[in-house]
Amino acid sequence: MSHLDYEINKELGECYLFMGELDKAEDYYKKAASSNGIHPDPYLGLATIAVQRGELENALSLYSKAHRIDANDKTFAGMGLVKMEQGQKDDAFSLFQEALARNPENMVALLSIVRLGHELEKLEQILAPLENYLSITPGKSEVRYSLAGCLVCLDRKAEAQVQLEQIIATDPDFAPAQELLAQFDL
Template sequence: MSGHLDYEINKELGECYLFMGELDKAEQYYTKAASSNGVHADPYLGLAAIAIHRGELEGALNMYQKAHKVDPTDKTHAGIALVLMEQGRGADAFGHFVEALKVNPENMVALFSLVRLGHELNRLDEVVPHLSRYLEIDPGKSEVRYSLAGCLVCLERKDEARAELNRVLEGNPDFEPAKELLAQL
């Protein structure tokens, strides 16, 4: 049996067992996949997910970093950032979320985590361009436009916020959070 087929089978089994919540078995197969021929990021992402399920943040960070060395993607950046955020290292996480969005502006985990951190770290002015870039790709996404409006309100850019909220309600007249925020303005 070829090494690549070994890798694929072990990775698939790891994914199946992880999905079923059987962490020990998933870990065995991901570890086999990680040690088979060639270097692939996926088994490390699987092992990171297992570590997170077990509350082992340092182990998860280590696995995300290994995956990142092999193949830096928006997923590896976001994974590293989520662990850093859990560890209370928001400022470090912020940069990784930004990098994730440079790779993939539509990574919702990175986008909404960045909004949350922007509020916590008073860096909303740095978050606004990422929300705007997302809306260039998918202008109809009410939740993202609403988040943008919320950031603009906090930045005292109320006229711009009002315009964004009106756009949300044009496309989605029943979007309650936008109605409420507009009423407050």
């Protein structure tokens, strides 16, 4: 199978996955995976399908296979999602940290680590990933709001206030920031 065949099969797998047609997506990803060369993307697609079907062990195996081919932020985040679903929250937290070390803009890992940071009471450890993301994409109000929320929970209200005021200055229609700021005893 040529590289062009691989690309076509991978693209068709992605299209069918996007449309929610898991069986067709799975067929094309399997064709792409069996093509010449070794690529992680078909295994990532097959892992996504396995997660959607609730086949967590299979998903973890597929993410691991992709990870052995090319350890990147997507493989770390995927394995983290499965571990989180399996209740292995500390392992998941570490995997999300690895994903964000490779790509600070991986939203799956960022949102997941924020959730786990609250659950595991590791708020201090999620400040840096949020700040790293904002250093690249400063206008993302939802991420800045998450940072402000963590700072409030850590009783660092003055720093939270700065973040909330920055949101309001750049995105005045972002109501949650105004609501949280209104709760402060200034």
